Every structure is written in C-alpha cells, then in structure tokens.
Amino acid sequence: MSGLNSKAKRKLRRWVLAEFGDGTTAPCAMCGCLLTIDTLTLxxxxxxxxxxxHLTESNVRPACGPCNAEDGKRLDREYAFLTREERRLARRRILEQIAAR
Incomplete structure (x- = not known):
C-alpha cells in the first residue's frame, strides 16, 4: 500500500467497509470471509x-490477507517478464475494457 500514509490508508479502509459492507464488516472479494478494519487488506x-x-476508491476492493497475497503472487508471475512499456499497454487495455462496459 505504498504511496499513502497511515491516516489515508485507514480512511480508505473505512470507505471500503462502508462501500462493500455494512460499515463495520465487509466480505473478502475473493473468498467471502468477513473482514473488519483490523483484518481488511486493500x-x-x-x-x-x-x-x-493506485489505491484509490475507483481501484480498490476488500480482501483478506491470504487471498490478497496469493493474488499478488499470481499477478507477479503473470507480468514478471513484461517491460515497463508492455505493462503500460496492459494497463491501457484494462482501462479500455472498463470503459466499454
């Protein structure tokens, strides 16, 4: 969660709990386990x-630690051999897919 200070991270965690859950808990987007502000990862x-x-309201979802770590390992393997420019192109394709929805 680089780039955000601890106050901003906590504020974003509270927003995620309200947006994806009931304000105090939210389900993990991958496995469905209930998360609190203390167990939630972004x-x-x-x-x-x-x-x-970036960690912004438009680019974040709730995840438990194990699911987030596993997803990160999978993505690191998937994109490990791409150059910086190839990663930018992959990002652009994702944004185009989102816009087409």
Whole structure:
C-alpha cells in the first residue's frame, strides 16, 4: 500500500467497509470471509499494483490477507517478464475494457 500514509490508508479502509459492507464488516472479494478494519487488506482492483494501479476508491476492493497475497503472487508471475512499456499497454487495455462496459 505504498504511496499513502497511515491516516489515508485507514480512511480508505473505512470507505471500503462502508462501500462493500455494512460499515463495520465487509466480505473478502475473493473468498467471502468477513473482514473488519483490523483484518481488511486493500486489493488493487481492477488495475493491479504491478501495472501501476493506485489505491484509490475507483481501484480498490476488500480482501483478506491470504487471498490478497496469493493474488499478488499470481499477478507477479503473470507480468514478471513484461517491460515497463508492455505493462503500460496492459494497463491501457484494462482501462479500455472498463470503459466499454
């Protein structure tokens, strides 16, 4: 969660709990387990961090630690051999898919 200070991260976590849950809990987007402000991790979605995704309200979803870690490992393997420019192109394709919805 680089780029945000602890106060901003906590504020974003509170927003995620309200937006995706009931304000105090929210389900993990991948496995469905209930998360609190203390167990919630912020998953970069739909633009992953490895494709220069930022932690913003439009690019975050709730995730438990194990699911977020596993998803990050999968994405790192998937994009590991791409150059910086290829990652930018992949990011652009994701944004185009979102816009087409």
């Amino acid at each position: 998953d970069h979605y739909p633009i992953p961090a490895c494709l220069f995704g």
